[in-house]
Every structure is written in C-alpha cells, then in structure tokens.
Amino acid sequence: GENVEQHPSTLSVQEGDSAVIKCTYSDSASNYFPWYKQELGKRPQLIIDIRSNVGEKKDQRIAVTLNKTAKHFSLHITETQPEDSAVYFCAASMGGSQGNLIFGKGTKLSVKP
Amino acid sequence: GAGVSQSPSNKVTEKGKDVELRCDPISGHTALYWYRQRLGQGLEFLIYFQGNSAPDKSGLPSDRFSAERTGESVSTLTIQRTQQEDSAVYLCASFPHSLSTEAFFGQGTRLTVV
Numbered sequence: 001g002e003n004v005e006q007h008p009s010t011l012s013v014q015e016g017d018s019a020v021i022k023c024t025y026s027d028s029a030s031n032y033f034p035w036y037k038q039e040l041g042k043r044p045q046l047i048i049d050i051r052s053n054v055g056e057k058k059d060q061r062i063a064v065t066l067n068k069t070a071k072h073f074s075l076h077i078t079e080t081q082p083e084d085s086a087v088y089f090c091a092a093s094m095g096g097s098q099g100n101l102i103f104g105k106g107t108k109l110s111v112k113p
Numbered sequence: 114g115a116g117v118s119q120s121p122s123n124k125v126t127e128k129g130k131d132v133e134l135r136c137d138p139i140s141g142h143t144a145l146y147w148y149r150q151r152l153g154q155g156l157e158f159l160i161y162f163q164g165n166s167a168p169d170k171s172g173l174p175s176d177r178f179s180a181e182r183t184g185e186s187v188s189t190l191t192i193q194r195t196q197q198e199d200s201a202v203y204l205c206a207s208f209p210h211s212l213s214t215e216a217f218f219g220q221g222t223r224l225t226v227v
Contacts, residue, residue, distance in 0.1 A: 006155075034215065034216070036216075042220075043204065043218040043219065043220050043221060044156070044204070044216075044218050045218075046215045046216070049215070089155060089156060091216075101146070101158075101216060102158060103148070103155055103156040103158070104155060105154065105155030106154070106155045106156075
C-alpha cells in the first residue's frame with residue numbers, strides 16, 4: 001500500500017544549529033504535505049504545509065521544500081531553540097484527496113542548550 | 114467547543130473487556146479520522162469518514178475494531194475483547210469542508226489494557 005518514509009527517527013542538535021527532516025512518499029497523486037509538531041503529552045499541531053504546485057514555503061525559522069519528481073519533501077528548522085524539541089511528523093495526502101493523510105513515523109528532535 | 118473533543122481522556126480496562134471511545138469533531142467538519150499512537154511510535158491510520166460516503170476501514174488492525182459516525186457528528190471507536198497490545202493513545206482528527214486541509218486533532222484517549 002501507499003506509505004510515507006521519514007528520516008531520521010531521532011535527531012539531536014545544538015541550540016542555534018539547523019535541523020533537517022526528510023520524507024519520501026509513494027503515491028504520485030499526493031498533492032498536500034503537512035508537517036505536525038507533537039510536544040510531549042500533547043496533540044499534534046500543524047506547523048507548516050505545502051501543496052504540490054509550489055516547491056518551497058517559508059514561515060520564519062521553518063521552511064519546507066518539495067521535489068515532486070523525486071517524491072520527497074523536507075522540513076528545515078533554522079536557529080533551533082530548546083522549545084523546538086518535540087516529535088515532528090510529516091504526512092502526505094493519498095489518492096489526490098484532501099483528507100486521506102498518511103503519516104510518517106516521526107522524528108524526535110532534541111535541541112541541546 | 115472550539116476544538117475536537119475526545120472522551121474519556123484516560124481509560125484503564127481489563128483484558129477481554131470491550132471499550133468505546135468517543136470523538137466530537139469541530140462543528141461543520143465533514144471528514145473525521147481515527148489514528149492510533151503506540152508509545153514512542155508514529156500515527157497509525159485506523160479509519161476515515163467523509164460525509165455520507167462509505168468509510169475507509171483499511172487501517173483497522175482486526176475485526177475487534179469498529180467505528181461509527183452518524184452524519185457529520187460524533188464518532189465512536191469500539192474495541193471488543195481488548196488485548197494488551199491495544200494499549201495506546203487513540204487520536205481523532207477532523208477536517209473542515211473547505212480548501213483547508215489542516216487536520217485538527219483531539220487530545221486523544223490513553224487506553225491501558227491490564
């Protein structure tokens with residue numbers, strides 16, 4: 001079946017460094033790619049998303065890039081801060097529909113002060 | 114309420130008992146998902162409801178799992194004859210019927226089977 005692969009599973013960086021999380025997807029019809037941040041014990045929260053008609057989107061320290069040909073997309077966090085520590089999930093819409101999101105297994109990001 | 118509401122927030126049950134988990138989506142949201150999140154793991158898709166269409170049940174792990182939703186309102190996830198491996202957080206998410214595709218998550222129900 002369709003799936004989303006996410007790497008790395010854990011990532012540790014020093015405060016101020018950049019962090020990059022990568023995802024690949026299998027369904028060529030996927031057209032929506034959100035990223036969720038889940039802090040310990042809390043619900044996942046959308047932090048940024050991108051649609052297939054653009055290649056890059058930025059929001060302050062967070063950016064997402066999309067390569068439709070290669071079927072991969074990445075989350076970039078610059079100038080990391082301890083409060084960025086969380087589990088990050090990527091997702092891709094399946095079957096071209098808005099709602100059928102398949103999630104990656106998550107990346108646990110630790111930002112050391 | 115303003116968000117997706119799930120109840121109970123915590124449930125401890127004995128192995129072999131049935132449990133029912135409830136999700137109240139945001140009013141007007143036509144799409145509703147159930148996910149399972151085992152400790153330290155990712156989000157595992159269980160079932161998807163979209164309006165009055167037949168639900169996508171392809172993620173349900175066994176026939177002990179079932180879910181219902183009446184129209185665009187409350188959904189219940191039922192697990193029969195619970196097993197210890199069913200212990201997890203069960204998350205519900207709803208989507209608005211619009212161009213927005215953001216999933217709004219509930220706080221989840223932490224199920225512990227002892």
